[in-house]
Amino acid sequence: MHEYFVTQQLIKIAEDELKEIKPKRVLSIKVIVGELSGIIDESLKFYFDVLTKGTILEGSKLEIEQKKALLFCNACHEYFERTKDFLCPKCKALGKLTQYGKEFYIESIEVDDGDEN
Ligand SMILES: [Zn+2]
Numbered sequence: 001m002h003e004y005f006v007t008q009q010l011i012k013i014a015e016d017e018l019k020e021i022k023p024k025r026v027l028s029i030k031v032i033v034g035e036l037s038g039i040i041d042e043s044l045k046f047y048f049d050v051l052t053k054g055t056i057l058e059g060s061k062l063e064i065e066q067k068k069a070l071l072f073c074n075a076c077h078e079y080f081e082r083t084k085d086f087l088c089p090k091c092k093a094l095g096k097l098t099q100y101g102k103e104f105y106i107e108s109i110e111v112d113d114g115d116e117n
Helices: 002-021 041-051
Strands: 025-034 061-067 070-073 078-081 104-112
Touching: 002 025, 002 041, 002 104, 025 041, 041 061
Parallel strands: 025 061
Antiparallel strands: 025 104, 070 078
């Protein structure tokens, strides 16, 4: 159910953006989803199709780009991609979670403004 509310918010933000542009049609919307955001792609797509019915976004394609989580090693002072055991690949110290991987935002919206043809 988490994705239901998240998708509602997403559509609201997109609609606000599109108010300015007033496109003929929205082709696609690209979102960035961190792997620790707790958002499941399939649910997001499902709710997107359901909730965009009757809106300017109806029929547009939802593109999801997954972002890997990054951990921070206090010993090396470096970020590294999350490993299974959370251990730094260099020094084997336990890394800590960072804000990288919890992302959820609209990267871009592709529209058809009717200028072609
Ligand atoms: Zn390290």
